[in-house]
Amino acid sequence: MAQSAPRGVNAAAPAPNVPSMGSASRIESPAPNYRFPDDKTLVYDAEWRLWNAGTATITMTPEGASRRINGAAISIGFAALLYTVQDRFESHFDSHTFCSEHLYKHTEEGTHKRDTNILYDYRQRKAVLDEKNLKTSEPKHQMEDIPGCVTDVLSGIFYLGSLPLLPNSVYLFPLNDGGKTVDVKATVEGKEQVKTLAGTFNTIRVRTEAESGPVKKRGSIWLWYSDDASRIPVQMRARAFWGTLNVKLNRVEGKK
Numbered sequence: 001m002a003q004s005a006p007r008g009v010n011a012a013a014p015a016p017n018v019p020s021m022g023s024a025s026r027i028e029s030p031a032p033n034y035r036f037p038d039d040k041t042l043v044y045d046a047e048w049r050l051w052n053a054g055t056a057t058i059t060m061t062p063e064g065a066s067r068r069i070n071g072a073a074i075s076i077g078f079a080a081l082l083y084t085v086q087d088r089f090e091s092h093f094d095s096h097t098f099c100s101e102h103l104y105k106h107t108e109e110g111t112h113k114r115d116t117n118i119l120y121d122y123r124q125r126k127a128v129l130d131e132k133n134l135k136t137s138e139p140k141h142q143m144e145d146i147p148g149c150v151t152d153v154l155s156g157i158f159y160l161g162s163l164p165l166l167p168n169s170v171y172l173f174p175l176n177d178g179g180k181t182v183d184v185k186a187t188v189e190g191k192e193q194v195k196t197l198a199g200t201f202n203t204i205r206v207r208t209e210a211e212s213g214p215v216k217k218r219g220s221i222w223l224w225y226s227d228d229a230s231r232i233p234v235q236m237r238a239r240a241f242w243g244t245l246n247v248k249l250n251r252v253e254g255k256k
Helices: 077-082 155-162
Strands: 040-048 051-063 066-075 086-094 100-109 112-121 126-133 139-145 170-175 182-196 199-210 220-226 233-240 243-254
Touching: 051 243, 066 155, 086 155, 155 170, 155 220, 155 233, 182 220, 182 233, 182 243, 199 233
Parallel strands: none
Antiparallel strands: 040 051, 040 243, 051 066, 066 086, 086 100, 100 112, 112 126, 126 139, 170 182, 182 199, 199 220, 220 233, 233 243
16 A cells, blocks of 8 residues: 655645656766765664664765765664664665665564675676575575666665755666665655754655565655755655654764
């Protein structure tokens, strides 16, 4: 079932002849005026069902022609008693094309503990996944078809922010997390002022949902980007069958 817009927010109806990327799902290179949030650590607070659910951090670092993003998510308090989360991510992507190159995930979620490496081999057009179950030591190896360029679950947050995000625009892009490639539909719903512990931001609100794959139409994720050249993700909201998770920027560490 399609999810409704966040409470207190009216989703903008698509206008006729709105700008869009067309029907083909693809990755666009970053615009010349887009500023990567290099050497900054974005620190977030997470809330689930009115409980303080945990913290998350994201840091981007330039590495030659590529960029590395390190991310972490840790559950705390009552939420951790219900479902423990201690995840670490590392994503590498081409700075000029935004094509993902490599994704590493260490996930500890409930009773599941895994190390996952995903290599994006564009010569063979394959996502190569090697995974180890840390409880049973069982290995997993699989290869899945990918198009000529994809983004991943971590760098995709910044890829979406790098797009023009014009009012009422709709964008479609491929995302791969080691399995089947999923087409993600992103709809620009409007502008909104958001208050966080890091300050008050003028933002652009974008709704995303899967247009293909096993999670098609199973939930929506909203992202609020700062309405400036940096397009920092200020707030995120995921609404699915298990409830609503709200993530808000707490502070920005590092160089200004």
